Amino acid sequence: VNMEHQHLRYNPLRDTWVLVSAHRMKRPWAGQVEKPPEEHIPRYDPRNPLCPGNTRANGEVNSDYDSTFIFENDFPALQPDAPDPGSDQHPLFQSKAARGICKVMCFHPWSDVTLPLMKKHEVLKVIDKWAGLVEELGTKYPWVQIFENKGAMMGCSNPHPHCQVWASNFLPNEPALSDRCQRAYYKKHGEPLLLQYARQEAEKKERVVVENSDWLAVVPYWATWPYQTLLLPRRHVLRITDLTTGEREGLADIMKRLLTKYDNLFEISFPYSMGWHGAPTGTHLKEDNSHWHLHAHYYPPLLRSATVKKFMVGYEMLAQEQRDLTPEQAAEKLRNLPEEHYKTREN
Amino acid sequence: VNMEHQHLRYNPLRDTWVLVSAHRMKRPWAGQVEKPPEEHIPRYDPRNPLCPGNTRANGEVNSDYDSTFIFENDFPALQPDAPDPGSDQHPLFQSKAARGICKVMCFHPWSDVTLPLMKKHEVLKVIDKWAGLVEELGTKYPWVQIFENKGAMMGCSNPHPHCQVWASNFLPNEPALSDRCQRAYYKKHGEPLLLQYARQEAEKKERVVVENSDWLAVVPYWATWPYQTLLLPRRHVLRITDLTTGEREGLADIMKRLLTKYDNLFEISFPYSMGWHGAPTGTHLKEDNSHWHLHAHYYPPLLRSATVKKFMVGYEMLAQEQRDLTPEQAAEKLRNLPEEHYKTREN
Ligand SMILES: O=P(O)(O)O[C@H]1O[C@H](CO)[C@@H](O)[C@H](O)[C@H]1O
Ligand SMILES: O=P(O)(O)O[C@H]1O[C@H](CO)[C@@H](O)[C@H](O)[C@H]1O
Numbered sequence: 012v013n014m015e016h017q018h019l020r021y022n023p024l025r026d027t028w029v030l031v032s033a034h035r036m037k038r039p040w041a042g043q044v045e046k047p048p049e050e051h052i053p054r055y056d057p058r059n060p061l062c063p064g065n066t067r068a069n070g071e072v073n074s075d076y077d078s079t080f081i082f083e084n085d086f087p088a089l090q091p092d093a094p095d096p097g098s099d100q101h102p103l104f105q106s107k108a109a110r111g112i113c114k115v116m117c118f119h120p121w122s123d124v125t126l127p128l129m130k131k132h133e134v135l136k137v138i139d140k141w142a143g144l145v146e147e148l149g150t151k152y153p154w155v156q157i158f159e160n161k162g163a164m165m166g167c168s169n170p171h172p173h174c175q176v177w178a179s180n181f182l183p184n185e186p187a188l189s190d191r192c193q194r195a196y197y198k199k200h201g202e203p204l205l206l207q208y209a210r211q212e213a214e215k216k217e218r219v220v221v222e223n224s225d226w227l228a229v230v231p232y233w234a235t236w237p238y239q240t241l242l243l244p245r246r247h248v249l250r251i252t253d254l255t256t257g258e259r260e261g262l263a264d265i266m267k268r269l270l271t272k273y274d275n276l277f278e279i280s281f282p283y284s285m286g287w288h289g290a291p292t293g294t295h296l297k298e299d300n301s302h303w304h305l306h307a308h309y310y311p312p313l314l315r316s317a318t319v320k321k322f323m324v325g326y327e328m329l330a331q332e333q334r335d336l337t338p339e340q341a342a343e344k345l346r347n348l349p350e351e352h353y354k355t356r357e358n
Numbered sequence: 359v360n361m362e363h364q365h366l367r368y369n370p371l372r373d374t375w376v377l378v379s380a381h382r383m384k385r386p387w388a389g390q391v392e393k394p395p396e397e398h399i400p401r402y403d404p405r406n407p408l409c410p411g412n413t414r415a416n417g418e419v420n421s422d423y424d425s426t427f428i429f430e431n432d433f434p435a436l437q438p439d440a441p442d443p444g445s446d447q448h449p450l451f452q453s454k455a456a457r458g459i460c461k462v463m464c465f466h467p468w469s470d471v472t473l474p475l476m477k478k479h480e481v482l483k484v485i486d487k488w489a490g491l492v493e494e495l496g497t498k499y500p501w502v503q504i505f506e507n508k509g510a511m512m513g514c515s516n517p518h519p520h521c522q523v524w525a526s527n528f529l530p531n532e533p534a535l536s537d538r539c540q541r542a543y544y545k546k547h548g549e550p551l552l553l554q555y556a557r558q559e560a561e562k563k564e565r566v567v568v569e570n571s572d573w574l575a576v577v578p579y580w581a582t583w584p585y586q587t588l589l590l591p592r593r594h595v596l597r598i599t600d601l602t603t604g605e606r607e608g609l610a611d612i613m614k615r616l617l618t619k620y621d622n623l624f625e626i627s628f629p630y631s632m633g634w635h636g637a638p639t640g641t642h643l644k645e646d647n648s649h650w651h652l653h654a655h656y657y658p659p660l661l662r663s664a665t666v667k668k669f670m671v672g673y674e675m676l677a678q679e680q681r682d683l684t685p686e687q688a689a690e691k692l693r694n695l696p697e698e699h700y701k702t703r704e705n
Contacts, residue, residue, distance in 0.1 A: 016440040017437060017457075018442075018443035018455060019454040020453050021453070028528070028531060030530075032436070034437075035435055037433065039415070043513070046390075068386070085385075087382075088379040089377070103370055103579070105368035106366060108365060154677070156676060158676050158677075159672065160669070163390035165669065166672075167671075168390075169388065184679070185677050185678060208450050284676070286676035308675075308676060310675055322512065324507045324512045325632075325633060326505055328657055330530035330531070
């Protein structure tokens, strides 16, 4: 199998293809360079609305929290009580009501830490809170999207370590597509797509970045972002709420290791957007969702260095996503990086 | 119909939904700001590989061109002779051969002009060359993607006015999806989706930005990018090659007017990615493609100012695209801008 030449790879979770043009890494880059992430963030900033004890835009005062802290987004994209927009019923002008809730969760009281630099028991606390939010919001909403935008490059406007949770009364496009694909695969092959995939990757090894007895992080065969990874439990798990205590500990371990490698790649606090996908909730809790398998997607934008990212633009927006190094090359690079964080090594 | 509150809108070209949260524009922005585009570009730069008479990376010398200039991309993502990668045939590890060709077309010999600042007959030349490339490459390839990445913000690494043309032996994801949606609509409603859409928008007016007797530019009902537009011929046209001389002149007119408004919005050279979608070519030339209607998509990233863009990140990548102003608000803003370019007004 010759993977050095351009070829297409199939993404079974989205029923799409990605163009892999490995030879293209040789091209020089004279385009936009990004500002590397700020490395000197104060532990506490009296003007930062996410720090303990500070006052937010709406006048609310944060508690003097000492681990995680959850509050409602002051500028939510989804509110619980939006009216039905009505619709002129023409098939080309269809609208629907959208209702939901947006929350923010601070991971830690300090602004100068990130998940890989936090202690394992602190990361575990974050995982427990994630599960708690899915449990709570999932009773009402069919989809609870946990996501983290990390770094200014990924539209994150606050350096304090935090994630967001947007719950909605509708199944958004991406999980709806993933649901269709996993369902069809299960029907045809009698096994959950991602469970089978995790087993195969654990055997093949070439795309594995880190693993432990409960979890596997791989650069998926169909990765579109240069250093994209997929985090999967080995056991069949539908939702984050179903993880055992042992699996949560294993998740804290693998997250710390994966994110340390990410930071070590270019020796910066690595920007990414990440999020969890699991079986839908709300009324779907009563349905058979055996085709689902819990997983997290990590989408980091950087390609060549701390300042040169991959632009998903013209061809990618209008035709098809294209990548410049193979997933195997990316996995090998990440796998070979040390598991000690460059910041703690320095001292 | 209350459009001030959040709601969902359906995109019939992609069979997806977009979350519209108009109230969110009120939120302050403390995140990343972009560098405004360089305004002082020399007309001729001896080191710029796109200028007339200069030598490119591969040693080839550009002709002393005085209108458009087409050459093969020196670092192509698609090459004509890539070998078949083979496949281990497992449904989760599918690959396919990808073959094609990548060309670059300079719009003008000068580096300090852009389409809206070019003369109408110069823009017409670009349109004729676009049609010529689709004609030529379309005999062999099923898809010929013409696209322009404009501005460093959109991954464009050279300020010289130019576009790219990537032709492939496969139908990429986006046109494949659009083909499915248009086909299904045609079957159900007996009329091409976008032809019906153009007629309706011409009547409704509220999303029209500019129009002339042959063309219509609208912020589509389902726009995801803040100032996204859709450019449509009024007559049923399958491909850019089918445009009459009059329609090409009308296209040069509407392109100049639309792009002038874009530049006038924040008084900068407005960044965007744009591209053409028309009926597929190659072996598809012999098929009935009446469901298709030629159109161009413009995807500009800016949201609030010359330096604050919309980030399509966490929620958008993992769940669903979300916008912060309504398409009607965006259309109104663009519609009310002058049709004289801010740069020529200054003098
Ligand atoms: O124009 P370039 O430098 O070839 O490349 C640019 O457009 C390509 C096609 O959209 C993208 O794949 C690249 O990421 C972008 O930087
Ligand atoms: O975290 P913020 O500031 O609410 O917003 C950020 O994440 C949102 C969800 O992905 C995006 O819609 C915004 O464009 C981005 O800037």
